[in-house]
Amino acid sequence: MPDGNVPFERRVVRPASREPMHVETSEYVYDGSRTTRPAPGTTWADAPCPALRADAAGAVVDVNAAAGALLPTARPRAPLADAVPAWLADAHRRFVTATRPTDGERRFGMVRGELAGRSFEARPTPAAAGEVVWWLVDDTELRLAEKALRTEQERTAFLAEASSTLLTSLNVDRCMEVTAELAARHLADAAVVVAPAARRHYPVAYAGPGGVVRRRSVHADPAAVPGLSEALQGFPPVPSRWIDPSLLPEWAVPEGLSQPVGSVVVTPLPGHGVPAGAVVLLRRDDHRAFDESEEVFARLFAARAGAALSAARLYAEQASITDTLMRDLLPPSLHQVNGVEFAGGYRASGAAERAGGDFYDVHPGEGPGEESLVVLGDVCGKGLDAAVLTGKIRNTVQALLPMAGDHQRVLDLLNGALVNSHHTRFATMVLASVRRSAGRVRLRLTSAGHPAPLIVRADGGVEEADTRGSLVGVLPRVTSRTVTADLAAGETCLLFTDGITEARGGPLGDELFGDGRLKSALAECAGLPAEAVVERIQMLASEWVGDRRHDDMAVVAITAPRTTHLSAVDGHTRGRFTA
């Protein structure tokens, strides 16, 4: 930040006097106060501390050797205004006009100012006849050290703040904004963060003097900014003094700078092995130019910002890859299809996971009279490995849709595909073919080693579909029995995985949720819309496990709508729900 202080020059002023210390000349003996003790062994004349005696009228009475070397015009009887800088002459006037200064005022009387390019403390002591002796103490080194310490403390505090702020977000845009904002607030009047190009467009974040951050995408040649294309490639920064601010293109200067740019620093943002972008620092021409230590410090900041940006970019890339790969593994969202309500709910075993070994799909029939095929299943195992296999099964079932009229055939073909694959895992599943017919919903249900579907009737009675079959992917042949069932308005068929019934918990902590609890929960769901049934069952099972470990849990409700005109308010168009 520019400030009003002019830095002290590091110039060594050697004391002029090298006289022996024991020489005593009476005219030089300090006799400021007759009531004080006699003068100590050393003398006024050759004291290493410059001293000056002035009278109440403001004229020099005497100077010692050190002061004489420092103030060549301070001859006896010279007016102070000619002999010493104004700050000292003013202080003298204030001191002699003060009546009977107290101790406090005497200390206050200590003033500080510059003399011959160095910083001095001037301490007054009253002498005889209203005269004052001014003792000049050179504190240049102390002041420089203090200033350096303050700068370092500010910089350390800033770096700590920058690090913790930069570390909060793994979002690339947010990181760029934060970098620009911090740089504009602490290092310059304005800052521009340029990220590596995506298809020849450079994402750019601007921060102006007001702390306002803007982002936009710039289609431009970075070479137009001296040093920028080098910085974007990670080459060392070009020294500020080599950059002519007047050559900056318009896009490289944020709005809101009230003065032309006076100095520019371009610093690369080093990432994890690859450049994460560059930051351009700008200062107005009426403010101090960047000095070398500021450029070095900007690089320290840039190292932190670059690491944060790079981490955010890596995270975004990984998250995007994961999203793409997971898209087909996530449970689909279900809607009403051909006059039948479908709703599904899924909870993966790990809180951080979104997919697991349970799966479901609804493949809508071609038209209102056609069957839709619902598949719900469970691959042995949990986590991503299991999820990958569910993806294969879901794809295979999709390919087998033309055979969906014969569940046994679908299971045979699927079994063949799984037995011959290199996976050692197996799966259980339920197939449900669903068709609306004359105000009712007709189901064909087949279980392959899976818990049988439950049907809740309008009166609250709960039935278990009498279908049984062997699991898929182990033996060369699978057997199964398909049953049919009809749903009247308000009745629901529930497909579920054993993650629900085998959920362990409850008030005592170690009980199974169990078939009985599931059935009595379902009995309360007569007449409910499909979403409400799924929500109710999911909620009860989730509350049952609480924060304990659990398996993947999946449920699908197939419901015959209670009101015939429900399809009229169906806001969704039918389509492929397996995404």
Next chain:
Amino acid sequence: MTSTRPAAAAQAEAGAPAIVAARERLWHAIGEGDEYAAVEVVFAALDDGVPAESALLDLIAPVQHRVGVEWAANRLSVAAEHAASAINDRVIGTLAHHPRARAEPARGRVTVACVDGEWHALPARLLAEVLRLRGWRVDFLGAQVPSPHLVAHLHKTAPDVVALSSSIATRLPMAHAAITACQAAGTPVLVGGAAFGPDGRYARALGADAWAPDARAAADRLAQGLRRAAGLAAHQPVDDLPHLADQEYTMVSRTRSELVKEVLTVLAGRFPGMRSYTDAQRRHTAEDIAHVVEFLATALYVDDAELFTGFIAWTAEILAVRHVPAVSLTHSLHILGGRLADFPRATAMLTQALSALPEAGEDA
């Protein structure tokens, strides 16, 4: 659509006869489970000139509130409550397609979510729709969002603010984890819902950046802008709640199943009648005791005895409505008090809750 209206105007609208009548019709349609009729009621109100925000907050929200009241009074089954919520949810979804409910995104981006374990998504859904109407770009994540999902979403979309909803006080520790996680990801958090207390006291205790008593107030508060708190990356839950260092919450919540079992065993010894309980009765008793322990743990978490006493008083009322004598509740508290005698904060809370109940009578 104007973004802010004087509160008086909003109140006048809420009490307007047209809305009061529509509310009654919507209540009836939902009672019948008739989604079609419910949508018609709301669309008719919009066509009559009721602003979309008012349809959400003065028509649908009060009806949903009434569903909860009726359930508490035992006049509505839990399942019917789910059905009503599902229909209201669909109505809200359909309302978004009405021409009067269109809005252009002109403000920032906001994420609206329920904390993990919170299944009542409707209040959050209403807020999401109100914010959309007021020009926000809204990502609605729905019920029970695990914190890892929420944080991943924040990193992906970098919203200006997160609005978190929680209605059940026992989710407060979860809510705290979610608030801390969002703030650590550099996003300020506004919270709302009954869990945070009528005056939002738990919102403050858990370090939320803002609290709002209802959707309108939340939208107004967000319109003022919420500053991102800097440097909270190293923030820990115990920084907000130093009393957690005494481990009382941790001990009670970790041993809650054992506590429930012990209370049940001792109760069964004192009330031989419990042996003839049906499975359902036994289950209800266990669930009630589990709730008591859960609320005690939560009260220890936020260090507020009022929370526990309030729950006990409410439970006594619910039991009374369901014609269950409160005496087993009183005994349960005494038994818990015996088990937790080494925990000064828990002991004080149990004592205060007991003083709010009538003394255990002879009618066990």
